[in-house]
Amino acid sequence: MTPRCAVLDDYQGVALSMADWSPLSDAVDVHTLRQPFRSEDEVVAAIGDCEIVVAMRERTPFPASLLARLPRLRLLITSGMRNASIDLDAAARHGVTVCGTASNTEPPVELTWALILGLARNVVTENTALRAGGPWQSTLGADLHGRTLGLLGLGKIGTRVARIGLAFGMDVVAWSRNLTPERAAEAGVRAATTKEELLESSDFVSVHLVLGERTRGLLGAGELRRMRPTSYLVNTSRAAIVDQPALLQALRENWIAGAGLDVFDQEPLPADHPLRTLPNVLALPHLGYVTRRNYEGYFQQAVENITAFLAGTPIRQLH
Template sequence: MAVQIAVIDDWQDVARDVVDWSVLDSIGDVTFVHDYPADNVTLAERLSQYQVICVMRERTRFDQELLQRLPNLKLLVTGGMRNAALDMQAAAGLGIKVCGTDSYKHAAPELTWALIMAATRNLLNEANSLRAGGWQQGLGGDLHGKTLGVLGLGSIGQKVAQFGQVFGMRVIAWSENLTAERAQQAGVTWVSKQELFEQADVLSVHLVLSERSRGLVDAQALDWMKPTALLVNTARGPIVDEAALIKALQKQKIAGAALDVFDQEPLPELHPFRTLDNVLATPHVGYVSRQNYAQFFAQMIEDIQGWAAGSPLRLLN
């Protein structure tokens, strides 16, 4: 009997064209489902017929309750090797295999740098003004000679640090696990948490979301920042205390924020980040690049082929 395979969370309707899904014809039928996440009852109705579901990063939550409502589900395949929205233990307990994929490592740092440059030079306002028949609107800021603070010096943080160095910035970094030696190896100066926030002209967040990092950028940290500083977050929304950031932006305690991630995604329609004029916000597109999606979906296909052949690849549970 043909295996029923669903590709969900493909909000832009691009998955079917990024790779050739017909290679799965011998295994089963592939369906592309374009609805946004919903409550568990709705999701169970929508997904109950599928044995295999391909999901995109942290879009739809598969908690224990939802997994129990999907008795036909045998395999979950996720883009990336980490997905906090999937209850791995519950899946294992129900006999559901979870497989991942590698990520294209340049997409997120490139988007981070695009946001930094666009916010610093006020590109959105200038471009919109020109489009509306206007001309120069204000003075852009500068990066050369300024200080880039990197919160979390993992693979993405290190790439962003390198971009900063190329642009002639002084680069400093801190995280709970970072040592002065490791920072030095990356050509970066290790500082304390308080010094990071106090000294940065641009502060970019690159931590993994965990109980330890949740809310780490709080009212106190924002208070330490210069009134001329820019906060950039392309990591995960909840690392920054959203209410504290909104207040700091409204009171202009910091110059602005460039954000690609939010507590709730998609961002609610009447959210302040949609209207504050010192915010440059994008809809979580840090990993949404052609090359990254090609890698995600090609390896999802490999994972399904491996599972169907009885030897799963890149198992996460």
């Protein structure tokens, strides 16, 4: 019997056009699913007969409870080489091989700057007014040149964001628990002594940390109150790094000027969620990695992963 492969969360309906799937045409029955799942039961009903699943980032989690309900599953592929929503230990116990793909760091960097610039120059507000025949020039933009950009995290993405900030003539400062002044200097930026120092001194704060036990809830009410009322918070990393109720309060009570958000504690964001309508929020539907080049890489390498697995030599395994 031909093994079945489900490509999950293909929101835009492009998965099959982003790669050459023909090497699998005689070996695997491939189908795509476009709608997000609302429950674990829905996932089981949709892919319970599949031996192979291709997941898009963390859109559909695979905890131990779900893996136990998918006895036919043998290969799980995720875009990217890290996926915190897959229980790798449970996968191993159930005999599921988990593989990943490469992921480019440039797209989330570019989107970070789209949010920063959109916030600074009130792009959405002014464009909406222009289209509606409203007032001509109703806002004053926030300057970037000469202002301070604070980066929480100075890894691959944070370092690239820093370079662009420097090109804009910004003073760039960074902080993470393990960041040294020497490492910051290599990137051309200053290392903040403390997280609090960074928050208090920055006009724009951008989050570029990996979500983990030490970073979950890193920015709570106390930290957000340390930011200036004229400053902006940008998060293109993971929502849980910022305490979400505290962020809502900060935005509603104007502790900060606004936020640019590409990640949320629930995705897709519910239709009635306040982040969809708060006037000082520029929100996008988790587009950081969603570019043609990334998708072409994800799906072409997914085909390669499936081919290698079927040949008995899995590649790009996650451990």
